[in-house]
Each structure stands twice: as structure tokens, then as C-alpha cells.
Amino acid sequence: MKMRTTYQHYIATATTWLKTSPSKHLCAAIMLSILVCITSCSNPPTSPQKAPSTSPVDTTILLPSNASTDSATMEKDALTKIYTQAIGEFIKAVYSKQKTTFDTLYFGKHVYGQSDDFPDIELPTTIEHTQIRLVSPEVGQQIQSIRKSSIYINMMGWVDPKNAEFMFVVFSNGMQHQYDYSIHLNFAPATNHFEASKIEFKEY
DSSP states (O other), X not given: OHHHHHHHHHHHHHHHHHHHOGGGHHXXXXXXXXXXXXXXXXXXXXXXXXXXXXXXXXXXXXXXXXXXXXXXXXXHHHHHHHHHHHHHHHHHHHHHHHOOOOSEEEEEOOOSXXXXXXXXXXXXXXXXXEEEEEEOHHHHHHHHHHOTTOEEEEEEEEEOSSEEEEEEEEEETTTEEEEEEEEEEEEETTTTEEEEEEEEEEEO
């Protein structure tokens, strides 16, 4: 504040000098300009301060875009493997009990909103030397009406990490119910895969 008052005094003195001594106007003008410049520099304009941001800090952890896809793929691969194994156990069980072999088996991909719906998987084209075809129930009925000797199977499954149970409902001769196979598999930690624990047969 004291420095600013001194500068103002110098400016007033220079102005009076300029009025009373025109011959020395050049020096007074220079002095006046210097003093104005010094005054301006000693009081720089204050810039407005930024208000603290009220936006919340984003702490979301972004997973890789393919994380959920990878998880779904792993689950689908696991289901494909266990369904394939169950079908192989069925084919071997039928041959062991009935000495029957198959050329082609048609499996119905039924989706009715139930817990035993066929999962969204694709089966191998061949299991235990048998051709495998996954078809809709409607196509299965058409095939049965054309070739009565064809084998159509309604396969139902319930799978969890430790147990798996499958029901094979077998149709032939124009969609006539022939027999059922129930196959149970349990996860064996020693071998790190599922093993058949019980197979039941019921003929109609």
C-alpha cells in the first residue's frame, strides 16, 4: 500500500511539472509513462479461480470387452464336452445291453423355456462312430414320417460342477416311444473329468 501511494505521488508531481514547464514536456511524459507502467506491473489483474469440480470421480473398473464373451465361450465348451460324453455313454450302453448299433441319431433341439431345454451348443458330427444330427423337433417329426426306421432322441440334461444327469427318450417307427436311458455322471477329482456312475434302462 505504501509503495502504491509513493507511485501516485510521483505521477501527480510529473503531471504538475508538465503543466508548468512545457519546455520539458518530453522528459515529464517519459517519466509519467514509466511510473504508470511500474504501477500497473505492481498490481497485476487477478485471474478468476476455478471452482472445485463437483463431478464424481469415475472409479469404475472397465473389464476387457471380451471378458463376458470368453466366459460364455468357456461355459459353452464345457457343456458341449459333457453332452458329447453323455451321448457316447448312451451309444455304448445301448450296444452293451441290446447289441444295437446306429448309423445316424437325430437329437431334437427343444427350447421350451424349461430347465431341461437343450443348450445353445453344436454337437460333433460323429460320436462313437455314429453320425449325429441336431434338428428341431418339427424336423425330427418330418424325418420320422419319411423314414420310420430313423432314430429320434429327446435328450434332457441337468448339469452342475459336480454332477450331471441325462435322460434319453428314444423314438422310432413314426415317433413311437421305444425306450429311455437315464445316465448319471459324477465329477472325479482324481481324473479331473466326469465319469459315468449309474445307467438305467426302461423299455416301452
